[in-house]
Amino acid sequence: MSASILTHRSIRIFAAERKLHFYGSEKIFRLALSSAAGAAIAGLPGSARSNNIVQERGADAHASCLVDTTLCIGCRKCEEACNRNNKLPKPELPFSDKTVFRVERRPTDKALTVVNRYFGSPSSDQSLVQQTHVKVQCMHCLDPACVSACIVGALYKTEDGPVLYNADICLGCRYCMIACPFEIPAYEYYNALKPRVKKCEFCANVSEDGKAHPACAAACPVEAIVFGKRGDLMKLARRRIKGRPDRYIPRIYGDSEVGGTSWLYLNGRAQQEIGLLSLPDKSPPRTTEAIQHGIFEYGALPLVLYGALGALLWRNYRLERKEEEEKNAYRMPDPGGKK
């Protein structure tokens, strides 16, 4: 088993532990309450929940990036440009340092994009190149689960595509971190005064016109990242696949994953070999909406969820009390005994 696979697994375990920690017992009840609240919000017109239902209005025109992993040389210029444009803290090691590739990394609150290295050629026509580099950042989903999970609308999708963040109204609940299928949002745990959720915002948050201007794409010296409209980039990706069947696998990552994303990937090898997660086509919000709509259709209110939850908690409480009483009865001294 290669070191890169081991590292990948350890990162996944870390992420799972982080989630388990978050799902600590005292928080399950709060999460359940929030789900019920979310269901209620979903049924209300004009709520924050409605912010995410824009993806079907012209996704072809959405700001988008196409990453061609067969071209990426792992120079990390994109990381550097992202750091500079978003005024992030300088990393301990310079961006020219390639030792960072020894472990597989995920975006953090201090690095909104990272490049990872995987052993093996990027494509079958590049047999002399023995490594593949893959850039990772928020995918700017067409139907983003983070937006759906945010009950106050602190995360929202704009008409032209980017998924942005409003720190002023964020509750710090971090449901977005749990909801994201790509495990992207990071949190400023060490910011004691006002911790924020951090993720790539397509540089729209720092641009003068509030639109996407990805510094990473502009900085890439080999045009491994192309910025444009999603529809145009899909056509470009298909043209490349058709023109070079020896180089590309006939699949665009992000075309359909979780309902489609604004970051698209063109690869020369299987996605699971280069850290791109295998995900279903249906977006998580669509699944939860189907459940919510089912509930509303039959006239039930989210209070039903409270009722079911309350009944469950009451049942568990009664069982625990009964067990406790039985244990105490067993321990009671025999009044007729010598002790």
Ligand code: SF4
């Ligand atoms: S990748 Fe995650 S954080 Fe980014 S838009 Fe999709 S769900 Fe939200």
Ligand code: SF4
């Ligand atoms: S679009 Fe901007 S924030 Fe996103 S990865 Fe590129 S440089 Fe970083």
Ligand code: SF4
């Ligand atoms: S700047 Fe371009 S070539 Fe360099 S690591 Fe980033 S995507 Fe790859």
